[in-house]
Structures are given as C-alpha cells and as structure tokens.
Amino acid sequence: MTSWRSRGHRGDLSENEIDLTNDLYRRKKLAYIKKNPVPIKVIDIDKRGMITKGYFEQKAYVDYSGIAQKIPIAFDVKETELKSLPLSNIHIHQIEDLKEHAEQGGVSFILVHFKMYNEYYLIPLEMLEYYYNNSLQGGRKSIPYADMDKKFKIKRESNGIINYLPTINTYLSSKEELKKKYTV
Template sequence: MTTWRSRGHRGDSSENEIDLTNDLYRRKKLAYIKKNPVPIKVIDIDNKGMITKGYFEQKAYVDYSGIAQGISIAFDVKETELKSLPLSNIHVHQIEDLKEHAKQGGVSFILANFKMYNEYYLIPLEILAYYYEKSLQGGRKSIPYGDMDKKFQIKREFNGIINYLPTINTYLSSKQELKRQYIV
C-alpha cells in the first residue's frame, strides 16, 4: 500500500502549485483549467472513512484540461529530482491522449518541475513525442534538463504562482519551427 501511495502522489507538490495558479487564472477570468479526476472504484472503506481497497476503473486522462482565451488545453504535471525527466514517469496512454487532443486543434504539453534546479518548463507535445519515439528505437529513456529551451521556462511569481499562460503563447508562436525541428 505504501508503495502505491508514494508512486501515486509523486507530483503532489507541483500539482498543488498548479492548482493555486489555475484558481488565480479562473478568478482573473484568464482561463478555466480543471484537475481531471482519477476514476477509482471503491471496494472497501474502514471505520474512519478511509479507502482500504479499490481499483482504477479505467486509465486516467492527463492531469489537467480546460480552456484559456478560446484555446483548448490539456497537460500533465511531472516533477523530477534528477537532471532529466524519465519517460517512465509519463504513461503511454497520457502521450496518446495528448496527441488526440492536439489532432483536434488543442494545445497539449507537459509541465515539468526540475526540482534540482527549482525550475518549471513547458515541454511541448512535439518534443515529448520526439523523445518518446526515439526511446522506442533504443534511444535515451529521458528528456535531459540540458535540452530544455529557456524560452519554455515558466516564470515562478513571487507569490508561488507558476505563471504558465505566457509560455503557452511562446509555444504557439513556435509551433511551426518545432514541427520542423522535431520530426519523428
């Protein structure tokens, strides 16, 4: 049970920061981004109301989805204490969900917290897909911090807000260049 809990809650601190940011965006009418629930079937509850037995009814979608200024957004939040983001932290169905979202005209990405450097980066779907496909062909199994493009670094505000909306605008203006650069 402890192993499942620790694995399932690895990104909680980063997700808490993103939740605060999304709440601020909603209050300022900049975006409406919600945390997607994890579909769990509860089997047993103890006398304190704690779930003691349950299972995932289906694979969960990515962590967040919503809309910002008329643009559909879907993303997952990941954090790492390493000098790279292991691709094993990103499930295949999450990559597929992000791809499907993008095919429908949405903006899909990963928000990665490189805790060692105390920095967040937006990792565009094009870059994620590139590293994922290369890993399937025997390439590296992670996205190195050294390959992070500073233009996709997300500014952390003085109040702890992870202000990722401006970085989405940078991503949108770079999409054609990324498609050429990260051909899979």
C-alpha cells in the same frame, strides 16, 4: 517498506502549486483549467468515511484540462530530482491522450518541475513525441534538462504562482518551428 511519497504521488507538490495557479486564473477570468479526477471504483469504506478498498477502473487521463482564451488545453505535471525527465514517468496512455487532444485543435504539453534547479518548463508535445519515438528506437530514455529551450521556461512568481499561460502563448507562436525541429 514503501515511502509515503509513492510513485503515484511524485508530482503532488507541483500539482498543488498548479492548483493554486489555476484557481487564480479562474478568479481573474484568464482560464478555466481543472484537475481531472482519477477514475477509482470504491469497494469498501470504513466508519469514518475513508476508502479502505478500491481499484482503478481505467487508466487515468492527463492531470489537467480546460480552456484559456478560447483554446482547449490539456497537460500533465511531472517532477524530477534528476538532470533529466525519465520517460518512464510518462505513460503511453498519457501521450496518446495529449496527441488526441492536439489532433482536435487543442494545446497539449507536459509541465515539468526540475527540482534540482527549482525551475519549471513547458515540454511541447512535439518534443515529447520526438524523445519517446527515439527511445523506442534505442535512443535515450529521458528528456535532458540541457535540451530545455529557455523560451519555454515558466516563471514562478514570488507568491508561488506558476504562471504558465504566457509560456503557452510562446508555444503557440513556435508550433511551425517545433514541427521542423522535432520531425523524426
């Protein structure tokens, strides 16, 4: 029997909070970030208009993309109940999307909710690539909470807003330091 929260919906609670945050950013004209649609080919719809049969036309992109302060942004949202973020939760095509985005001058990252600590962190692309590449060489298969840099902790406001824009600014000012730290 499958749980109602299948593998494909593990980040939905965090994504709902990010959707609210992005709506606030848009209304305040701070950023224009949208959830990317999942490319599904509909085969059959029932009388109520519900999709009863369909398939993924292609691998999904990362969860969100847009622009903030004239900077293109792309990121994926992950949740974990563990003391680390398993790399198995991040697909290679998502990493490749983030890398291509960064190569074109955009800012790319993972936004992770460590549910055990009720804390959100921005995981820079440099850190993600470092752990991913090391895992291919037999290294650990997750990114540990203990390795999260406190300067990339994202403030969660009392109204539920996950205020990640200031953390992106911190990320941008740390790019050179990150390149040195995570060079394999």
